[in-house]
Amino acid sequence: MSNQRKIEVTFLPGGEKVTAEAGVTVSKAAALAAVPLALPCGGKGNCGNCRVVIQDGATAEPTAAELRLLTPAQRGQGVRLACQCRLESDALVQVPPASRVVGQKDLRQVQLREVPLDANVKRYHLELSPPSLEDQRSDFRRLKEAVQDRCPELTGFADALRALPAALRADNYRVGVTAVGRRMADVHPEYATPACLGLAVDIGTSTVVAYIVDLETGRPLSTAAEHNPQIRHGADVISRVEYANTHLAGLPTLRQEVTHVINAITKAALDQIGADARWIYEAAIVGNTCMHHLFLGLDPRHLAEAPYVPVTNEAVDARPAAVGLEMNPRGNVHCLPCIAGFVGADTVAVITAEEMTRQPYPVLAVDIGTNGEIALWSGEKLYVASCAAGPAFEGSQIERGMRAGPGAVDRVDLDTDDLTFTTIREADPVGICGSGLFDIMAVALESGAVTASGRMADAAQAEPLLPGLRARLIGEGNDRRLVLAGDASNGGGVYLSQRDVREIQLAKGAVRATLEMMLEHAGLRVEDLHEVLLAGAFGNYIRPESALRMGLLPPMPVEKIRGVGNAAGSGAILALLSRAERLYAQQVAREAEHLELFRARDFQNRFAETMMF
């Protein structure tokens, strides 16, 4: 067989090439080329799901399986089953998205609880009977009646109606219909029906994260994140509001910046799975109230002045064009509801993702971000509050802070006479991410390198310190640093500075003071809490021990603390997958009691205490 004729097979859209023996099946060639083709029935020709389009090249005649599973119209357009079709010459093979296996990408930060799939966007695969003089129903009536039991009272977007007559007749009345709510947004011939995707976005003050999910299966497919570019106008929400107020084009600028970054990370997440923006039929957006307002182009000025009212805290549905998102133009953009001026849809999403209000016992959730938002379920009532934590916990305003990318110090431990650390992907250390920051603070406090008042020990005075740690302390006064790696004396290296410690001190103090006052307001003690959830872009990675040691949380058994990852993102994804979850979010937003603690009389006293480590 070694003298068998060789052919070259090229796969689209990826351009993967492979040389194989003539007569090879497309599925075999795809495996050789590492093209991730889905073969649900194991390549037995039973399911008809491994459809590909032979764009160029000679093939063997269709097999009996292909004659059974493909229509003449499809075959006329070169559609074949990859497990059946044998290639006889060099060939160009298009692998449609529906036939592709998409791998889970960096989705570790999102934990999804199981919900029955009932998305607002639905894909229907229909096979209709053709019209006749005895059945003169219009094209749309025919289609509508075929989905009547699953989607009553379907109506159609003008654009989708325009595509209807050709789509019906291209594949012998077999079509894929995409309904957004009760409206037909797209209709495709069955063989040309693309994936049906949803986009979940968590707009943080410092970081924006996007997730792509498959709305037909409920599966998360890919994710991407980027800094919020608004950060150049100020690190916290108040400075964003001020920028909007004091610049003539302030609001449009801030809006354009967040829209732009969402479109960019969405494209990055789509590129990971070879998908197109037009396949996204719905987006679910969460963020704190200020981010929500800036995304929607709503004037945020009244958030920042008494009596601190949002323009709206209701759930908002908008067309993609109205908010500038690059996705299917007939899709829907759903912004989850907010609660108050500084407690936004992100908190609502954390609460729903964790079903806090369905628990029979008290639960506390801390969403660690630039705008710290805290939710307390007493077992009967839901309280929410916010505090200006500042961006320290997201790595901003920390001298060597960075996002959780390669080279970020993500874990620090105390060894017998020194600290040890690891970095993401074991790359050379280039900075410290959120989890590393919590760890290094815990280690510094534990070892005495930082005192309870937040003062970093001088190397000279640091007598009781472990020798390894003592060697890491350099500088004087406010320039003291605890060096992890590199030469920190001339502007390089990775280290924790005295100024960093002060930032962290303010942030944790604000969170701790707020949550203590919430507990008091609810008449609960720390011991009553059954569970404490740590959410936020870094929440999943932060070690409960470190959060306890550095005093973000009051003393409690470490087992009660659970990292829930970016629960706000999870809540946004759930709102895409389930209409019931969307209603649950609205109920949560309506029923939550907002506590204005930050402006309460005794907040400052409390804050002065909780700033201490």
Next chain:
Amino acid sequence: MSNQRKIEVTFLPGGEKVTAEAGVTVSKAAALAAVPLALPCGGKGNCGNCRVVIQDGATAEPTAAELRLLTPAQRGQGVRLACQCRLESDALVQVPPASRVVGQKDLRQVQLREVPLDANVKRYHLELSPPSLEDQRSDFRRLKEAVQDRCPELTGFADALRALPAALRADNYRVGVTAVGRRMADVHPEYATPACLGLAVDIGTSTVVAYIVDLETGRPLSTAAEHNPQIRHGADVISRVEYANTHLAGLPTLRQEVTHVINAITKAALDQIGADARWIYEAAIVGNTCMHHLFLGLDPRHLAEAPYVPVTNEAVDARPAAVGLEMNPRGNVHCLPCIAGFVGADTVAVITAEEMTRQPYPVLAVDIGTNGEIALWSGEKLYVASCAAGPAFEGSQIERGMRAGPGAVDRVDLDTDDLTFTTIREADPVGICGSGLFDIMAVALESGAVTASGRMADAAQAEPLLPGLRARLIGEGNDRRLVLAGDASNGGGVYLSQRDVREIQLAKGAVRATLEMMLEHAGLRVEDLHEVLLAGAFGNYIRPESALRMGLLPPMPVEKIRGVGNAAGSGAILALLSRAERLYAQQVAREAEHLELFRARDFQNRFAETMMF
């Protein structure tokens, strides 16, 4: 008092100027300048509706009435009551639309039955309580709760939410809110709230008519009409379909033409009342199925080939941008439902305007247009059918045919020895409109100038003719003409030609054959008909006697025949004013039985008979 100081007052937006004595009230000056200012309480300062804005000029201090009826914010912006405010110097006065009387224009062709006003678009005038630290409801929640009982579950367009915070605070929380369905499309400070208008459009194969109605009062305000520019691609619907099929840009061209003419006549109708396109929040569109498809950009090809199915016959709601209409971009375009490939939303609208299916007895309606559509209510069941009448009844393909404008011969009678005629506005005769055409045919048949077979008498042979008529007959064979005015021998004059008679003969034959076959199908005799309605752009003017004499209708007592004007337009207006009427139209479209008579075996035989006069 004759030496009193004179001032000049200019009114905006019309620019009307008047000289008056210093100290004159604005309302008096407006009356002198013939500016149609509304004074609902008779100028007593009781109602506060005659608000104007003083843009320039000195005035007396506000009266007690003004202090009571206007907020400080309004007064700060120059808002005054016209009946109270006295002008002390030359002044520039803006009269907002809400303070203006708009006159009924040429609306004779539309007869509206009384319906309870319940438009899909609603205007709410609200006075909200301002927020406080005790009432931190968001701006939108505050507004939503204030209309909850009248409009449950209001949501907001992003653009309207963007306008909300400023609108609330500009007039001390007094706003005018415009809701399209359940969505807030606009919010204005009360004093700046414009009129709330609806647009009804009847797209005929030959003529397009637009009506503007006030959705707050239900009153029709103005109308305008124009030829359908698609006519250059062919006079009837089949030739439009062919044009769409055989030209690469055929469908987009036809679509653009009808959109363009609708926008043009809408602007003309708006200009009559000084209104702006953005004040139109909803359009209701009727037309035959082909016009409906071309307007929506739906491929009409399958209408013209067996089994003759429309893309959709459901009611369609679309955004203005999706169909190219110039109106409020957050408004709604509602296309009434069609019944079958050649029985469209225009027929549905005629049926609903006349409440045919609510009558206890048989009623027949003939919509006289290029595409003749006939509806028969048996007292129990609704039948509809269509016939290709051709454009003769609309004056097209009639050598001296014209629309019902100045100089059109609109009425012809037989005198003792000649015919007599009148023209619209008594202008010099320049052509013949639909009603004149029916009359002249009736006179020609009555007098013997045209025989029962449709042959026009030669002057030489026309011995028994009245002398006056004999003198009007010129030419030979197929060039014979019956001259009404002018010199018809050298290409001028106004006349009826032998070819015109043949066109009319074909048209009336098609209508008559169709309606007779419908009666037979329904098991009814002509005597069973309680009423026969003549609808169409000309329907109101056609004399029942002439319709009978020329054989469009079978012999019956003339009292049974009633012209109902452009009932299709009336039905479209009713759909704007009442959601119940909209549902009624959907019920009519669903329940009507369509008869495919045109392709029935014995149609041609019947047609050959009914072509005779």
